Amino acid sequence: MNFSSDNWAGAHPEISAALAEQAGGFATAYGQSELDRRVEQRFNEIFEREVAVFFVATGTAANSLSMAMLNRPGGVIFAHYKAHMIEDEGGAVEYITGGGRLHGVDGPMGRMNPEALDRAIRLFPAEFVHSGQPMAVSITQSSEIGTVYSLDEIDAIAATAKAHGLPLHMDGARFANALVALGTTPAEMTWKRGIDVLSFGGTKNGCWCAEAIVVMDPAKARDMPFLRKRAAQLFSKSRFIAAQFDAYFQDDLWLKSARHSNQMAQELGKLFSESANARLGWTPEANEVFPIIRKDVAKRLELEGANFYDWNPPADLALEEDEGLYRFVTSFATRAEDIETIRSLLA
Amino acid sequence: MNFSSDNWAGAHPEISAALAEQAGGFATAYGQSELDRRVEQRFNEIFEREVAVFFVATGTAANSLSMAMLNRPGGVIFAHYKAHMIEDEGGAVEYITGGGRLHGVDGPMGRMNPEALDRAIRLFPAEFVHSGQPMAVSITQSSEIGTVYSLDEIDAIAATAKAHGLPLHMDGARFANALVALGTTPAEMTWKRGIDVLSFGGTKNGCWCAEAIVVMDPAKARDMPFLRKRAAQLFSKSRFIAAQFDAYFQDDLWLKSARHSNQMAQELGKLFSESANARLGWTPEANEVFPIIRKDVAKRLELEGANFYDWNPPADLALEEDEGLYRFVTSFATRAEDIETIRSLLA
Amino acid sequence: MNFSSDNWAGAHPEISAALAEQAGGFATAYGQSELDRRVEQRFNEIFEREVAVFFVATGTAANSLSMAMLNRPGGVIFAHYKAHMIEDEGGAVEYITGGGRLHGVDGPMGRMNPEALDRAIRLFPAEFVHSGQPMAVSITQSSEIGTVYSLDEIDAIAATAKAHGLPLHMDGARFANALVALGTTPAEMTWKRGIDVLSFGGTKNGCWCAEAIVVMDPAKARDMPFLRKRAAQLFSKSRFIAAQFDAYFQDDLWLKSARHSNQMAQELGKLFSESANARLGWTPEANEVFPIIRKDVAKRLELEGANFYDWNPPADLALEEDEGLYRFVTSFATRAEDIETIRSLLA
């Protein structure tokens, strides 16, 4: 019963099989193989336009190099104050941009508020050299707390960013989960909304290690091959990434996996909301569930073998003294039977 | 007949199988799983001491982060002027060290000459702030041109480095090939000779993607977890690297693969040296062969499906006008039958 | 009637004269002249211990290089959220530390609250690689809003920093103003309180350009000459800085100038507090005064030739609609007659 994180799962059997199949033979290194080219073409189809795709090793690398591509001296990046870039990347964005600054923006439910974003950007007036200069806006879809920006909400953020002449990045470590939650298309959720650069994650949704930077306008990606190489993120046997993405997209495996994962989260959510010993902190929209559980019950779950994380309650969430907030993450590997076990333990 | 590079091969079947086997189940992310711990323990056994091991995505990352660990302001790194760090890493060492400088040192046959190294270091007198300060020495084992430092030669380099108070790094992208060429042990080829930090490569010898930084004195590696995270090189599903190394070390697979690879290089070498249409540029010592071939014959080989690279002849190698210098690299995947085909085409 | 900033004044006549006197003759460049040595010795006397002194071009350079000296990968610096480093240095600290992060800490009256500092540091638990690692604490003395940490308050901050094993930096752009406000000694206000590194500013107190980094334990400054050179902050004609500091310390010119400046601020403060058209936002403690003035009156002051800045009111300061908050800065060059003019205009 592992709900610690979607990166505690291994690889989906079909992805594992594709990797094994590719193990033989020879192929051009450094991303120049036929398979690399084919997978790049798949990205074009999926995004309904020609995009530039760059495989990298980690989601942190995708985010950091996206920012490096948009870099300006004294540059300030605007993201939700709980964004992964700010809370969980060990200074990689600052480092890989050579000293960029992350400015946390408020907003309820893990999503930036467009007015708060506007106010934040205005703290850095153009040409006022002492405070640095705005450089980019980044949203996380789905967010760190399992919520999803609606298309309208992305529009509102994009409008604010564009009003200030700023490019818009999406951290899509859980892109597929958000996509199927909204029931929309990659094109609709990204460039049609104004997203310029996307960190496209496959790892949390069933790959071993498959992350890509997708630049919507390839003309703007001119320096990315050099940025990636310089950051030691160019794989020699690049086809081991390509093979994973190839299987990921095959027969919509990625969407099926995300749907399964979200469905498991819905069932977990329902279960917590119906329990006498638990309730939901907020409604799960993707593959993360944040229940408030009686501490002794949570302890019992752990003793019975369930893994999940404690979570710091947001300021506006009132908990009783004997309650705790927890995070349960589902994935392609989550089994219905584990949810049933949780249900029985919770009762 | 692919001799372009050892990173054009895929993964060894046993490594591929180990990865598939690990695909199921859940494991702690970010290098904290039992398998990660077990593989770290294997490194201790192999190096006959407690070492600190850090998996990273590429050989360039291993080299760059090794240098970042040894970093000093205005720091100068001394390496053979044809070293991979200098010629082939797109500025990653300079970037990841925040502006370090690589100083090329002379030496015949791809190996630094200790006297040339001493002279080079003396160009940067201690406390003379204008020229920067020496920071580290790095050797490549086996070298970029398929030669191997003997243990005595490593001793001589180490003595020079230590005389100047400098730490010594080994770029072991082809560590196993050098090791079996010398018939020695990892401990003897590294810390017993004075190596402080090692880039330990598995990718070129049959892994998909398995590179590690090995710090011989773990006390000196205190900051490495932060350096690695900040450089976006910490894998979430770290066990996909661990699983590869686990299989790599199992039943000496790594040594067997390297022996096969070197053996294929020896046969290729013999073949070129015996041919009327070719000769050897120099004697192969690991898994790279540099023949001088009549250009029309080389062309014929290519037309018949052999892949290999043109190579710039060193200044002291005299070629006839109708001759070219080429590089043939062997690997775990090189087949004896391909060598036979080369033999027949060459004749 | 110029109250815009203490850096709008030129140079004190005695400093100007000393510079003119030094213009002739020859002296060793790059900080190795006898005058440089003599001034370094003066710093030892002033701080009552052997310190290491490094002249740099700007206060921003002093702050940034101080942080670079204390640098750690993924490092987080804790400073008051209104600190100059955070608000006014255009990303220099982040840049010169190669990606360090500034974390704003709360506290009333421009001073960090020790408990808030403790809570902030605890957000970055040791060894939790994802959030980076604490690296240094920095306080500004006097603060951005003209207040001064008492010796006890510095003790409390130092105790918190040391409890977490963190070095403590003081941004002393207005060091002299704080010193005479407290009526204490440089030693008492710095290393006896636990300050490890000091940005010692002379520019705002009557020099043209004289800023120094003072490292209390010279053994810890080993890399600073290289850090400074690498940051392009080593002056060739270093004695032009030395000559300024020489005159600055001569016959306590620096203390006299600061006393004059603070006295002018006190008189301004009194004047505003007694006016029917103004009141004080808070009590001035050094050389900055923040009056709340009726907007029409402030407008009149400007029309009559007074220069001063608008200031964003802190959240806890209630203003009437027809009132504004303003900043008046005094310096060695502020004349009593200008204050009288303000008085008459204000009435």
Next chain:
Amino acid sequence: MNFSSDNWAGAHPEISAALAEQAGGFATAYGQSELDRRVEQRFNEIFEREVAVFFVATGTAANSLSMAMLNRPGGVIFAHYKAHMIEDEGGAVEYITGGGRLHGVDGPMGRMNPEALDRAIRLFPAEFVHSGQPMAVSITQSSEIGTVYSLDEIDAIAATAKAHGLPLHMDGARFANALVALGTTPAEMTWKRGIDVLSFGGTKNGCWCAEAIVVMDPAKARDMPFLRKRAAQLFSKSRFIAAQFDAYFQDDLWLKSARHSNQMAQELGKLFSESANARLGWTPEANEVFPIIRKDVAKRLELEGANFYDWNPPADLALEEDEGLYRFVTSFATRAEDIETIRSLLA
């Protein structure tokens, strides 16, 4: 008798006087004063076009920020292998560009050879990500060994740079000395030849501290204010630089000083070439003289109070065992009587 360096002299009396005159009164800080604007206008006149001017603290800062403005990821800068950037800036260019690489180019007499430059650039083929990408060419005028590029020679270098699409920088730490040596105009020696960015030095020619970056096309300087601020190179009391340049340009003081300096070098050169105990290593063209002197005679000069530096002889300069190569630098402050003393001591 001080010939160690032109940065051992203090400030020209007229510059010193101008600085004293500016000491009083108040002026807008951070480069926005009327004097700053007036001096910027003077640069426009001197360069016969609208240029963008940025004062910085050191020549190293001017060079490094010029390169930062031209920065590309994995960028390689081409300069003469003895250039100040390569030999004497402590890694500042690498640091301030965030990891740029300096590639030394051959050429006789301290000047890059255009064919050697072309060959060097070709080592880094466009789009070959592994070797990085060419970024800029930099020449030093006058050179490190007191020679001067003719206008035709600058044309040849510019043609090579432009053929590869590379911007061209001039390190003009001794710009005035080269200018009067050629008897040309600033415009002719720079943008009319293809120079894009210039490090314009005043310090070595009689200022205390006056260095500027001159960007020939202001539209390309958009980010420079942020680059400069972020590098801690924006002076608050900027007018102390402006005042120096104001006096520097007044009544052609800068040209007169450079002419004096060059004239002194010519007389020194003549003196050495006529002495029985000395000869010239090469012909002085600006304000540096490199005599070969009998070691015992050189020793005697030093004992009698002459200061000058030993110099490493270039490979193609044959010295007798009892001879040494030395560097004598002249400046605005060099006195004819000191040269006469050298003459009498030499005889």
